Amino acid sequence: MTSINSPSLGSTHINGNRLLQRLDALAEIGSTGDGGCCRVALTDEDKAGRDLVVSWMHELDLDVVVDAIGNVFGTWNVGVGAPVMTGSHIDTVRTGGKFDGNYGVLAGLEVIETCKELSITPDRPLCVAIFTDEEGARFAPDMLGSLVYVGGLALEEALDIESIDGKRLGDELVRIGYAGAAPCPGPAPHAFVELHIEQGPVLEAEDRAFGAVTGVQGISWQELTIVGQSNHAGTTPMNLRRDPAFVAAMMTVYLRDIAERFGGDQVCTVGKVDLHPNLINVIPARATITLDVRNTDEDTLRDAEHLIDTFCFQIEQDEGVSITKRQLARFEPVTFDERVIALVERRAREVDTRVKRLPSGAGHDAQMLARFCPSAMIFVPSKDGISHNAREHTEPDQLVDGANVLLRVMLDLTEMEF
Numbered sequence: 001m002t003s004i005n006s007p008s009l010g011s012t013h014i015n016g017n018r019l020l021q022r023l024d025a026l027a028e029i030g031s032t033g034d035g036g037c038c039r040v041a042l043t044d045e046d047k048a049g050r051d052l053v054v055s056w057m058h059e060l061d062l063d064v065v066v067d068a069i070g071n072v073f074g075t076w077n078v079g080v081g082a083p084v085m086t087g088s089h090i091d092t093v094r095t096g097g098k099f100d101g102n103y104g105v106l107a108g109l110e111v112i113e114t115c116k117e118l119s120i121t122p123d124r125p126l127c128v129a130i131f132t133d134e135e136g137a138r139f140a141p142d143m144l145g146s147l148v149y150v151g152g153l154a155l156e157e158a159l160d161i162e163s164i165d166g167k168r169l170g171d172e173l174v175r176i177g178y179a180g181a182a183p184c185p186g187p188a189p190h191a192f193v194e195l196h197i198e199q200g201p202v203l204e205a206e207d208r209a210f211g212a213v214t215g216v217q218g219i220s221w222q223e224l225t226i227v228g229q230s231n232h233a234g235t236t237p238m239n240l241r242r243d244p245a246f247v248a249a250m251m252t253v254y255l256r257d258i259a260e261r262f263g264g265d266q267v268c269t270v271g272k273v274d275l276h277p278n279l280i281n282v283i284p285a286r287a288t289i290t291l292d293v294r295n296t297d298e299d300t301l302r303d304a305e306h307l308i309d310t311f312c313f314q315i316e317q318d319e320g321v322s323i324t325k326r327q328l329a330r331f332e333p334v335t336f337d338e339r340v341i342a343l344v345e346r347r348a349r350e351v352d353t354r355v356k357r358l359p360s361g362a363g364h365d366a367q368m369l370a371r372f373c374p375s376a377m378i379f380v381p382s383k384d385g386i387s388h389n390a391r392e393h394t395e396p397d398q399l400v401d402g403a404n405v406l407l408r409v410m411l412d413l414t415e416m417e418f
């Protein structure tokens with residue numbers, strides 16, 4: 001194995017053009033025509049994206065395994081022992097960009113191809129993973145595939161999850177041909193490192209080249225179904241109304257109030273509002289809204305949830321509605337392994353000294369793998385901090401630099417014992 005500190009590797013770089021070309025090729029699948037991507041989990045577009053990346057895995061003679069929740073693993077079986085794993089997701093939100101998740105998967109593929117091309121033979125296998133339904137936007141919770149992979153959610157329970165468009169997850173997996181044979185939970189890798197765009201404004205604002213990610217904030221997703229009294233918009237006096245749309249609006253304002261009162265890392269979002277019957281002259285019968293509440297501190301996140309519960313109870317009395325809550329996701333904050341964070345920091349600094357340690361505001365598969373093995377993440381900047389948006393952008397040289405850091409970190413991890 002070429003020592004990681006050997007001069008030969010010092011000047012070794014991935015093939016940047018090949019990485020950028022693959023990112024563009026994958027972005028064509030589900031292209032929304034405005035620079036964005038729509039490959040929502042387990043749709044035909046997701047299948048097409050998976051098929052393309054799997055074809056690249058086969059071209060590299062990787063051992064391709066699909067597990068029972070549809071996670072795909074491309075492994076270069078060199079060396080001995082458990083693999084060093086990288087990867088991310090290629091499913092997107094409906095208004096996704098071309099880098100969220102895709103970048104981490106394709107950079108992992110590029111690292112393996114570069115090692116093969118340059119006859120760099122690590123002591124351990126290298127594996128790149130595509131995790132199913134990381135976004136959770138169609139089938140909640142998010143990071144679903146990696147959660148099942150590490151045993152955080154029972155496979156049978158996951159397969160029975162119903163999507164927002166009324167489909168059963170297991171049926172959709174079969175339909176797209178990715179209901180694999182490999183069992184879940186899967187085997188723990190030796191270590192895991194995920195390369196991802198920051199999706200936030202911090203690195204750009206502080207003119208940093210890389211993020212050595214320290215962990216992921218806690219996430220609470222709830223769906224509230226608010227039932228009132230549907231009635232005529234013109235004939236119903238205001239004092240006789242039991243209006244779910246009004247309550248949904250009050251909840252949205254209250255979430256903003258919580259975030260402003262708590263300050264710090266607290267974020268609260270109402271991203272989805274469905275009214276029934278959703279007609280101009282009818283007071284709605286029902287409003288269904290989603291609450292996305294996050295904080296780096298578990299106690300503070302619980303305080304926010306408690307305030308929301310109290311607000312629901314009170315507004316039910318005040319407005320004469322009934323509110324039922326469904327918890328769609330709940331993950332406590334995660335701290336990554338200091339040894340891997342320090343390695344990321346060191347290797348990133350060799351490429352560009354402007355490195356910052358920071359927590360991730362977004363959820364990632366690495367937060368699930370952290371339950372299973374020493375894990376951490378590498379961030380590159382997002383232009384204007386924009387993501388989950390067709391305008392998502394990272395400069396080509398930043399993308400290539402990030403993949404070069406991934407190359408070094410993965411090879412180092414093959415030589416580290418934990």
Ligand code: HGY
Nearest residue numbers: 134135142143362363
């Ligand atoms: O919701 C998230 O943070 C991630 O994009 N799934």
Ligand code: MN
Nearest residue numbers: 100101134364
């Ligand atoms: Mn992502």
Ligand code: MN
Nearest residue numbers: 093100135388
């Ligand atoms: Mn995302």
